[in-house]
Amino acid sequence: MWSLVWSGLSRGWRLRLGWSLSSRLVAGMAEALRISVDSNEASRRRDIVNYFRLSGFDVDVRRLDVCDYVVSDRCGIERKDVSDFLGSMKDGRLFKQARDMAEAYEKPVLILEGRMSRAFKRSRMRPASVYGALSSLVLDYGVSVVPTEDPETTSILLHRMAYREQVRDKRPVQLRSVKRDMPLHRKQVFLLSGLPQIGSTLAEELLRRFDSPFRVMEEFTSAEISVSSSGKTRRLVGSLSEVRGVGPVIVENAQRLLTESFSDLCDLEEDGG
Template structure:
């Protein structure tokens, strides 16, 4: 690998104060804060890293944010990375639903092509991000690009983007659905049994519910008189 002089790392503002940007600066990285929107640490035009503690990982999985974050990462960057802080061997001590977390990580890797890395603490996280930035910017001569919106200049891209907005649907499954049913409208009209043939039972049930359940927003609280 070429000599790493001072890699640039674009850091989302939400990571300010986490300890990782400070550790990156100590290693010699040029830390640039930005409102990234997608990813916490951007190190090249193809690599973006989402940092999570084990607690964050479990919480984002069970409140539905994790797969949405992963989907957006894979839409915008060719090499999306989830970097988890914590000991994977002690996952069951962090959460009572460790097996569900393991299954979700397997799905993220297989369905979305996301790399999952582990570190023990913020300093190790910083060292890993620094190493990846060096490899990308000095080894592979990649530029750093912060992608905020996918480029959707073709109709088929727009169609894929709409289908990928459904929970648990990545680029590969979106393409399978469109190839199977032919259009977004046909996907919406498909029965749960038809969806199951492409998505499997649990995901089909979830998608069918999203498409057909009545919209019931939470009631706004009346102001106190």
């Protein structure tokens, strides 16, 4: 089966795929990279999905509520070729999608694929309107816009983003959605599942144990970690230790997120720290 897929790829795809496979071997990765792909996107761009499968990715194809691709718990990516981008401007889909992406993911990304100059000629839209929309995506919605030439370069970009998130930053793939009509208790789960390394299952366990998001966050901020005399063993002390799946690392990450000074972190980033 794979030989048939390989033979159907262009020379450019094969060269890029050869680089992809060799770079993975050199890096000595213990686990395959993961990527979740929306089922409609997978049908439209089978070449991209085949690239990831042949690159050794664990590819999860399913119906995604938000975005076309997800490479971590914080990064969701929408891919639009330039014609689709202009069409979504006309029918109003663009900014609804941008709002959903920004609400669901900390790092929303729009990949703009193809040559805009050609699309301008076909659509007859004013460049000022198009670049105004792009400015709004970046400044109003916080969506990063990244141009690519074609599906091949889109695949390389997605590959590198997945590598950066999962290998360098150790972030897991986690799907998130935005449903404005969801009941309040589901919103509580959604809120807590945004904490580092806490998915929806653990969020529900925490809520069943402590009853409200406020009390869960109180427990995290007040939790203590006991260190052995040798300094080699750390143990969680208190009520959180009774919740299966919660350990010192999760607590420390949550405490940092909930208690660090926003101003200090911004100053540190500006100083290059």
